[in-house]
Amino acid sequence: MIGKVGLAPMAGITNYSFRTICFTFGAEFAYTEMISAESVIRNVKVNELYFPHDDEKEKVAIQIFGSDPFVMAQAAKMLETKGAWIDINAGCPVKKVIRKGAGSALLKDLRKLKKIIEEIKKIVSCKVSVKVRLGFEKNEFDKIYDTVVEAGADMIAVHGRTAKQMYLGKATWNVRNKGYIPFYINGDINSLEDAKKAMEISGAEGVLIGRGAIGNPWIFSNGNPSLAEKLNIILNHLDFLYKEVGNRAVVEFRKFVTGYTKGLKNSREFRAQVMKIEDFEELKDLFRKYFLSLEN
Ligand SMILES: Cc1cc2nc3c(=O)[nH]c(=O)nc-3n(C[C@H](O)[C@H](O)[C@H](O)COP(=O)(O)O)c2cc1C
Numbered sequence: 001m002i003g004k005v006g007l008a009p010m011a012g013i014t015n016y017s018f019r020t021i022c023f024t025f026g027a028e029f030a031y032t033e034m035i036s037a038e039s040v041i042r043n044v045k046v047n048e049l050y051f052p053h054d055d056e057k058e059k060v061a062i063q064i065f066g067s068d069p070f071v072m073a074q075a076a077k078m079l080e081t082k083g084a085w086i087d088i089n090a091g092c093p094v095k096k097v098i099r100k101g102a103g104s105a106l107l108k109d110l111r112k113l114k115k116i117i118e119e120i121k122k123i124v125s126c127k128v129s130v131k132v133r134l135g136f137e138k139n140e141f142d143k144i145y146d147t148v149v150e151a152g153a154d155m156i157a158v159h160g161r162t163a164k165q166m167y168l169g170k171a172t173w174n175v176r177n178k179g180y181i182p183f184y185i186n187g188d189i190n191s192l193e194d195a196k197k198a199m200e201i202s203g204a205e206g207v208l209i210g211r212g213a214i215g216n217p218w219i220f221s222n223g224n225p226s227l228a229e230k231l232n233i234i235l236n237h238l239d240f241l242y243k244e245v246g247n248r249a250v251v252e253f254r255k256f257v258t259g260y261t262k263g264l265k266n267s268r269e270f271r272a273q274v275m276k277i278e279d280f281e282e283l284k285d286l287f288r289k290y291f292l293s294l295e296n
Helices: 016-024 037-041 045-049 054-059 069-079 103-108 110-123 141-151 192-202 217-221 227-252 254-261 267-276 280-295
Strands: 005-007 060-065 086-090 128-133 155-159 183-186 206-209
Touching: 005 016, 016 054, 016 217, 016 227, 037 045, 037 060, 037 069, 054 060, 060 069, 069 086, 069 110, 086 103, 086 110, 103 110, 103 128, 110 128, 110 141, 128 141, 141 155, 183 192, 192 206, 217 227, 227 254, 227 280, 254 267, 267 280
Parallel strands: 005 206, 060 086, 086 128, 128 155, 155 183, 183 206
Antiparallel strands: none
16 A cells, blocks of 8 residues: 555564565565454454554554454454554465454455455544455455455455465466556565566556565565675574564574575575574574685
8 A cells, every 4th residue: 555565464474573674675565464353352462562563653554364343343443553554364275264264264255354344444544455365266356356345445455366276376467456446466476577567467556575575585676685795684684583582583583594595505404404503693603604604
């Protein structure tokens, strides 16, 4: 809603430190990880870790998931001033989420999806967006789009796969933007060139980049950092993460190591070493030594 290229929501990945890194490279907006609406109305304390921080608040949407329209609305109301806008997760294909009628299960029950959007829109004054897939089992995007627009949502983002596909096959960008509300395309966009292509094919005004940014945040600036620059980015990311989660950074950072070391010499051996490290300073030293060995 604010710009063309945003960071897609990814549970366990798009925390404050990673969002910060992506913003420094030019991501124009981002989302929190998905947050359960039920847990919001129960005031579950851990959620506070997920909420946008003051310095990013105007460009980070809070994504919620759930299936009860009134619970979703109440949660949205409680969160509306904590982020830039509220996003509804109607795309998550994970069994645990679908079983509760949430995430992509809403694509099988468009009446409920509509009700959720309507109830939220009734009581919040911020914008409301919806992130969907093409459909649950088959491509029913036209119907989904119409439902989302009729319900009064302010923006729609679509991951060009069905829920059944999970992450298999190639995402399509051939999704028609009827143009009633801002439309963002997502899925397999792994460069700014892809972003341009995806926008041309779909007629979308912008894109969301997910996995392509993991361990590769310079994707947002079309960058190609030198080894020294890469090391610097990694150490910065680690420091941010440490500030955010303390020593848990050592384990959490493992998700980013493959991305950051992709294509580098002896990266497989290096990653195996990283997985054994438990101390934060040791981890930083290991990165320094590895990059020094690459320079030599
Ligand atoms: C680890 C991981 C976690 C994800 N978590 C969420 C989430 O919390 N909410 C959501 O709407 N989508 C989530 N997604 C889906 C992404 O936002 C995106 O739609 C999908 O990865 C396709 O885009 P990409 O090819 O650019 O990664 C997640 C994806 C991954 C890989």
